[in-house]
Amino acid sequence: MKQRIVILGAGESGTGAALLASKKGYEIFVSDQSPIKDKYKQELLAHKIDFEEGQHTEAKIINASLIIKSPGIPDKAEIIKKCKYAGIEIIDELEFGFRFxxxxxxxxxxxxxxxxxxxxxxxxxxxxxxxxxxxxxxxxxxxxxxxxxxxxxxxxxxxxxxxxxxxxxxxxxxxxxxxxxxxxxxxxxxxxxxxxxxxxxxxxxxxxxxxxxxxxxxxxxxxxxxxxxxxxxxxxxxxxxxxxxxxxxxxxxxxxxxxxxxxxxxxxxxxxxxxxxxxxxxxxxxxxxxxxxxxxxxxATFKNAPHRLESVAVINGVEFVNDSKATNVDSVVYGLGSYTGPLVWIAGGVDKGNDYTLIEKEVKQKVRTLICLGKENDKLKKAFGNVVSTIKETQSVKELVKMALAEAQKGDVVLLSPACASFDLFKNYEDRGDQFRSAVLELKMEVEGQSK
The missing domain is CATH 3.40.1190.10 (Mur-like, catalytic domain)
Structure with missing residues (x-):
């Protein structure tokens, strides 16, 4: 009798686990409480892997001999508690892959x-x-x-x-x-x-x-x-x-x-x-x-990932840098530490309990202007009101880059390093970084067009 594996979550890790389990001959059932992305659904269908979306059917899960769960599902989730109570081994996709x-x-x-x-x-x-x-x-x-x-x-x-x-x-x-x-x-x-x-x-x-x-x-x-x-x-x-x-x-x-x-x-x-x-x-x-x-x-030939201190463009001698992946203060420490200044610093979003005193000294030394990009900027403004001479705010990325260029001087760096999550205005940090990059490149074309 085939061992029955249930995979909870059908993103990249869950679908990858399903493909490996299928190759190894297991009986497989994939369950995702959310809608499954089309690209993953097509892979599951192509490999004739049984799945459900939009729910976790307990009867189809509790009879597993092994559960492979998405790392995003916390242990306190109700279905995980029930699987543990049933004595089923629960592992991550990475552990499953490592076994082969x-x-x-x-x-x-x-x-x-x-x-x-x-x-x-x-x-x-x-x-x-x-x-x-x-x-x-x-x-x-x-x-x-x-x-x-x-x-x-x-x-x-x-x-x-x-x-x-x-x-x-x-x-x-x-x-x-x-x-x-x-x-x-x-x-x-x-x-x-x-x-x-x-x-x-x-x-x-x-x-x-x-x-x-x-x-x-x-x-x-x-x-x-x-x-x-x-x-x-x-x-x-x-x-x-x-x-x-x-x-x-x-x-x-x-x-x-x-x-x-x-x-x-x-x-x-x-x-x-x-x-x-x-x-x-x-x-x-x-x-x-x-x-x-x-x-x-x-x-000598390495190119870093997008959204991590990614140099987007230079406009009128001002470099625009996309560090949207810096979603906490510790990441911003690295971003600020990469430049000697002066900086126009763009920060803000969903605060995760940030302690801004960790970067106060560096901000005071290097930042010419702080532009807050978020729906709720009070904490940022309070933290740096007596540290940075100029603080502005906006919720529009196109307005943001024009504002940043107006504030910057030749030789400055405009640094998007938000210290916050992105979910107030964007889908995720990638979306925030992509919109920033597009707006910068659009502004560059506009400025260069005017100078001709």
Whole structure:
């Protein structure tokens, strides 16, 4: 008799899990409480996979021998409580995929910086000719990648939600970039619960695996000392030159394996946070067997993800930068830290309990004008009313970019780095960034047309 797998959620992870389960011969039922996107529905139909949408039919779910749930479904959801009460094993798609993996895994997590680090690591391996797949929170689901073909390496961006659903997952190289308070509503408002979730990346490591972590992060430094971690530990630092991988104030130094040094100017990434991301990615690439020559070549050709310090255009000597992915204050720290100023800073949206004192000093030093983009801007205006000389607000992106250009002077940077979620005016941070990019490019054409 076939084992019955029920998959809750039919997005990228759920559909990927269904495709892999189908290939492995399981009986499958996919259930999504929301409407399923057409592209995923067509895949399920093409593979003759039974599914429902707009509801969870309990009778069709509770008879499963294994539940694979979307990382977005919290444990406190009623259907999950019932599955747990019935004693059914519940895992994440990433855990399911890992059970069939043949290659090795580089897994990257952290509150901030994980997308850039994941994309850079993947780029370095791919450009060096390694048979590598990109998976997890960026790219396709791990299960889908495994279903389609085998790879020698899988570079995975992994969230705390995904880590919560793992039981055997074990990366050959695990990277933890930082931990700052985030998603605490999911973790009973206890930071330690969130920390424990992130450190699940090390749980099954053996002495043949390597754990890369940022040693200057106070939480990581404390937790690494307090926890039994079986994997080899590789610390990276911006200040401690005794660590194998560090920044000496001029160049990044890689002192293990093949020793060499790289200046940030030899890469395409700006800012101190990207020194951390680059040191982590290069270290992972070295552990995967890449040479210095291959790494240098890859660093010179890397393009970062959209919406993360993405340089959109220069208009009248003013650079417009899309950092819409900066949805919390800690991300904005990185954005502000990437420029010496002056800045026209665009912020606002749905506040997530932000502590703006964390960036007050940097804002005071660098920001010429703050433009609030959101429906409710009182908290931002109150936080920076005595810090920034000029504060304006709008709910129109087209008006926003014209306002920003009027406020800026030649050599300034207009930085969209919102510190807030986007759901008051936009579908998501991508929509916010896309609208900003389009408005900037439209303004550029308009300005250039007038100058002819």
């Amino acid at each position: 993996i043949k290659g090795k895994v580089i897994a990257i997590t952290g509150t901030n910086g994980k997308t850039t680090t994941t994309l850079l690591t993947f780029h370095l391996l791919k450009e060096a000719g390694v048979k590598v797949a990109l998976a997890g929170n960026v790219g396709f689901s791990l299960a889908r990648q495994i279903a389609e073909q085998d790879h020698d390496w899988y570079v995975i961006e992994i969230s705390s939600f995904q880590l919560d659903g793992t039981t055997t997952f074990k990366p050959a190289v695990g990277v933890l970039l930082n931990i700052t308070p985030d998603h605490l509503d999911r973790y009973e408002y206890q930071l330690q619960n969130y920390i424990n979730s992130k450190f699940r990346i090390t749980r099954h490591m053996s002495d043949t695996d390597t754990f890369i972590y940022y040693a200057d992060d106070a939480i990581l430094k404390h937790e690494v000392k307090a926890r039994p971690i079986a994997g080899q530990q590789l610390a990276i630092s911006l200040s401690d030159e005794s660590t194998p991988v560090h920044y000496d104030g001029t160049r990044m130094s890689f002192g293990f394996s093949e020793a060499f040094k790289i200046a940030q100017s030899e890469t395409t990434l700006k800012g101190p946070h990207n020194l951390i991301n680059t040191m982590a990615a290069v270290s992972a690439a070295q552990l995967a067997g890449l040479s210095e020559q291959a790494i240098r070549k890859g660093l």
